Amino acid sequence: xxxxxxxxxxxxxxxxxxFEPQGVREEQTPRTDAxxxxxxxxxxxxxxxxxxxPQAEAALAPIEEPVVSPHPYATKLRExxxxxxxxxxxxxxxxxxxxxxxxxxxxxxxxxxxSLVVARGEMRAIIGPNGAGKTxxxxxxxxxxxxxxxxxxxxxxxxxxxxxxAAIASMGIGRKFQKPTVFESHTVEDNIRLSxxxxxxxxxxxxxxxxxxxRDRIDAILETTRLTEKRKLLAASxxxxxxxxxxxxxxxxxxxxxxxxxxxxxxxxxxxxEETARLLREIARTRSVVVVEHDMSxxxxxxxxxxxxxxxxxxxxxxxxxVSADPKVIEVYLGR
Amino acid sequence: MLLARFLGPRxxxxxxALLLAAVLVxxxxxxxxxxxxxxxxxxxVPLLGKYVCYALLALALDLVWGYVGILSLGHGAxxxxxxxxxxxxxxxxxxxRGVYGNPELPDFMVFLNWKELPWYWYGFxxxxxxxxxxxxxxxxxxxxxxYFAFRSRVTGVYLSIITQAMxxxxxxxxxxxxMGFGGNNGLTDFKDILGFPIQADSTRAGxxxxxxxxxxxAVLIVGWITRSKLGKLMVAVRDAESRTRFIGWRPEYxxxxxxxxxxxxxxxxxxxxxxxxxxxNPGEFxxxxxxxxxxxxxxxxxxxxxxxxxxxxxVNYGKTYFTAVAPEFWLFFLGGLFVFVTxxxxxxxxxxxxxxxxTWRSRRRASREEKGESDxxxxxxxxxxxx
Numbered sequence: 001x002x003x004x005x006x007x008x009x010x011x012x013x014x015x016x017x018x019f020e021p022q023g024v025r026e027e028q029t030p031r032t033d034a035x036x037x038x039x040x041x042x043x044x045x046x047x048x049x050x051x052x053x054p055q056a057e058a059a060l061a062p063i064e065e066p067v068v069s070p071h072p073y074a075t076k077l078r079e080x081x082x083x084x085x086x087x088x089x090x091x092x093x094x095x096x097x098x099x100x101x102x103x104x105x106x107x108x109x110x111x112x113x114x115s116l117v118v119a120r121g122e123m124r125a126i127i128g129p130n131g132a133g134k135t136x137x138x139x140x141x142x143x144x145x146x147x148x149x150x151x152x153x154x155x156x157x158x159x160x161x162x163x164x165x166a167a168i169a170s171m172g173i174g175r176k177f178q179k180p181t182v183f184e185s186h187t188v189e190d191n192i193r194l195s196x197x198x199x200x201x202x203x204x205x206x207x208x209x210x211x212x213x214x215r216d217r218i219d220a221i222l223e224t225t226r227l228t229e230k231r232k233l234l235a236a237s238x239x240x241x242x243x244x245x246x247x248x249x250x251x252x253x254x255x256x257x258x259x260x261x262x263x264x265x266x267x268x269x270x271x272x273x274e275e276t277a278r279l280l281r282e283i284a285r286t287r288s289v290v291v292v293e294h295d296m297s298x299x300x301x302x303x304x305x306x307x308x309x310x311x312x313x314x315x316x317x318x319x320x321x322x323v324s325a326d327p328k329v330i331e332v333y334l335g336r
Numbered sequence: 337m338l339l340a341r342f343l344g345p346r347x348x349x350x351x352x353a354l355l356l357a358a359v360l361v362x363x364x365x366x367x368x369x370x371x372x373x374x375x376x377x378x379x380x381v382p383l384l385g386k387y388v389c390y391a392l393l394a395l396a397l398d399l400v401w402g403y404v405g406i407l408s409l410g411h412g413a414x415x416x417x418x419x420x421x422x423x424x425x426x427x428x429x430x431x432x433r434g435v436y437g438n439p440e441l442p443d444f445m446v447f448l449n450w451k452e453l454p455w456y457w458y459g460f461x462x463x464x465x466x467x468x469x470x471x472x473x474x475x476x477x478x479x480x481x482x483y484f485a486f487r488s489r490v491t492g493v494y495l496s497i498i499t500q501a502m503x504x505x506x507x508x509x510x511x512x513x514x515m516g517f518g519g520n521n522g523l524t525d526f527k528d529i530l531g532f533p534i535q536a537d538s539t540r541a542g543x544x545x546x547x548x549x550x551x552x553x554a555v556l557i558v559g560w561i562t563r564s565k566l567g568k569l570m571v572a573v574r575d576a577e578s579r580t581r582f583i584g585w586r587p588e589y590x591x592x593x594x595x596x597x598x599x600x601x602x603x604x605x606x607x608x609x610x611x612x613x614x615x616x617n618p619g620e621f622x623x624x625x626x627x628x629x630x631x632x633x634x635x636x637x638x639x640x641x642x643x644x645x646x647x648x649x650x651v652n653y654g655k656t657y658f659t660a661v662a663p664e665f666w667l668f669f670l671g672g673l674f675v676f677v678t679x680x681x682x683x684x685x686x687x688x689x690x691x692x693x694x695t696w697r698s699r700r701r702a703s704r705e706e707k708g709e710s711d712x713x714x715x716x717x718x719x720x721x722x723x
Contacts, residue, residue: 142582169584181579183572190568195583202593205566254583 101150112312128309174251362541394644402638405574410499418603425466478599507621522617637684
């Protein structure tokens with residue numbers, strides 16, 4: 001049905017971000033011209049060296065652009081856009097940018113002036129006691145919950161608060177739930193197939209043909225998640241740990257830039273936990289990963305920068321040893 | 337064969353049986369003498385045709401309930417709308433042969449002192465127009481209703497309730513004489529369809545054959561949809577809707593597609609039903625009818641292609657039988673059947689057979705593995721930190 005496409009349509013700049021090559025995306029500023037025809041040109045100088053002075057090659061250079069219309073309204077819009085882009089410069093090399101985010105449910109402040117920055121290619125572990133707002137933060141990033149106030153940007157200047165779950169997922173944010181959610185009445189292979197990046201329209205799905213490229217990608221993902229031998233089994237018959245890996249495999253199939261992983265090792269055996277840490281480190285080589293986890297030994301095994309949340313805001317941030325030595329963190333974890 | 341693998345042998349047997357019935361039942365009715373043991377009496381042909389239409393309706397419901405998990409308690413409305421569109425064509429075919437002899441207006445309009453045909457009756461003297469409306473009107477209602485319901489993320493029991501409210505609202509609307517659809521009495525007293533006298537045995541045989549063919553085509557279409565990637569997505573939406581959202585699908589459009597296709601199929605079933613029973617009235621919108629459809633699909637086994645067809649045929653045969661033998665007990669029997677199926681056969685007849693078969697096979701496989709003929713790989717530890 002065609003309307004599936006219509007609502008999938010996003011402002012031009014985000015669509016362009018989607019069309020960029022897979023893997024780690026280059027830093028650039030997709031922009032539209034004043035009439036909104038979506039002509040794309042690089043903001044930084046390389047493509048037009050003669051028009052820009054050499055120092056403009058730095059990403060923070062002001063954007064030069066002809067004034068298209070003398071009409072005051074168009075000029076005003078252009079100025080607004082330029083101002084927005086200028087502020088976007090600061091975010092350009094960050095993948096995920098949360099600033100002053102607030103969210104309360106019936107007076108309870110689940111998220112309280114939360115600010116968090118995840119750089120491209122970074123793996124970040126988020127720890128915090130129950131009710132610290134970890135899951136609400138994930139909900140806000142993935143569009144399930146709208147924040148009361150604050151900024152949430154992805155990939156520089158995509159405002160996530162204006163998009164719904166499906167649109168955000170298509171932009172390249174994958175999410176794994178705390179409780180493994182896979183499609184139990186489908187085979188492992190079909191679970192991956194449904195998650196593969198690609199068109200998301202109903203009619204395309206109806207007329208979809210399996211091809212070799214698709215099979216190769218499924219094979220590769222099954223290989224990464226060590227599920228090759230289970231491919232023909234129903235997902236319902238997998239063990240708890242295998243379901244978690246299948247879900248991570250489904251995220252990989254989406255080919256996201258950012259993976260949000262909620263408590264991936266809850267309920268796993270030690271061997272499975274170790275295997276999961278290996279899997280996440282492997283994924284983090286090409287993508288950014290945010291892991292929410294309670295299990296300290298697992299976080300230690302990941303060996304990445306840690307953010308500790310408490311009562312909806314950041315309490316401490318840094319290497320695990322430094323964070324766990326922080327008296328505030330100790331008080332939060334042990335002092336009650 | 338590729339085709340056999342596409343839907344499985346059982347579904348092809350069903351389709352073959354339907355096509356065979358489309359030929360054999362009319363022949364046994366028209367060409368065998370009444371004394372012949374295989375003769376099908378004339379009253380039986382439209383009765384069987386009615387069952388086949390119900391089977392098509394149950395299949396339509398199964399597409400949304402069994403595969404996408406939308407429990408619609410208002411599918412009778414789409415069925416009735418398709419029936420009304422066909423009924424309007426049949427009314428216009430009466431022409432001057434009505435009681436009042438008005439060549440333009442149906443009898444009930446003359447009776448109500450209407451002077452001219454309302455605009456929405458225009459075009460229904462043409463079969464092609466009526467045929468389009470049979471699909472378009474239920475399809476459009478399904479689309480608009482589904483669009484608002486699914487976009488607002490109304491699910492589960494709330495959705496069931498508003499579908500029930502929809503059919504009830506239509507019931508009340510069609511009861512009104514001002515609507516121009518014959519009010520309480522509905523549309524009846526049909527004379528002919530496409531020029532053939534509607535009471536004739538040969539016409540009834542033709543309608544029966546058409547119903548069987550329509551059901552066979554519907555089984556193929558639903559089979560094709562549910563075996564496609566979209567079909568897998570439908571089941572995924574049924575089982576874990578929020579997961580589909582977070583991998584970038586929009587479940588509301590999946591539901592909308594299934595709901596609209598299903599509404600069109602229900603409309604076609606209604607259009608084939610009306611000439612065979614000879615009447616369409618607002619009673620078809622009654623909420624109880626829609627609930628009965630759910631019972632058919634549940635008894636046969638939802639989420640299968642065969643189940644709703646078998647369920648509709650069995651339950652309606654039972655209804656005919658019981659209402660003849662012990663009419664006062666039919667409703668108790670129907671209620672008891674639903675309780676029985678819900679408690680003891682939650683998968684329905686076909687679903688239970690499938691499940692039993694699968695369990696038996698996996699048990700046999702397991703016992704074979706115990707004897708040492710295991711297929712490799714299955715038992716390997718996955719958590720081995722490799723390389």
